């Protein structure tokens with residue numbers, strides 16, 4: 001394969017303008033204040049949006 005046309009610095013820059021990494025969003029659990037991914041039940045206490053939903057090891061012991 002042969003390169004058809006030279007890519008200029010500007011072409012490269014334009015293409016790579018979309019390559020920046022974005023930091024992940026981390027929320028705090030309203031109950032135990034542990035870091036939780038958004039739209040996810042807390043893995044520690046099982047709370048989702050202030051409601052207890054999932055039974056976890058820490059939950060079950062009580």
Ligand SMILES: [Zn+2]
Nearest residue numbers: 029032042045
């Ligand atoms: Zn929690």
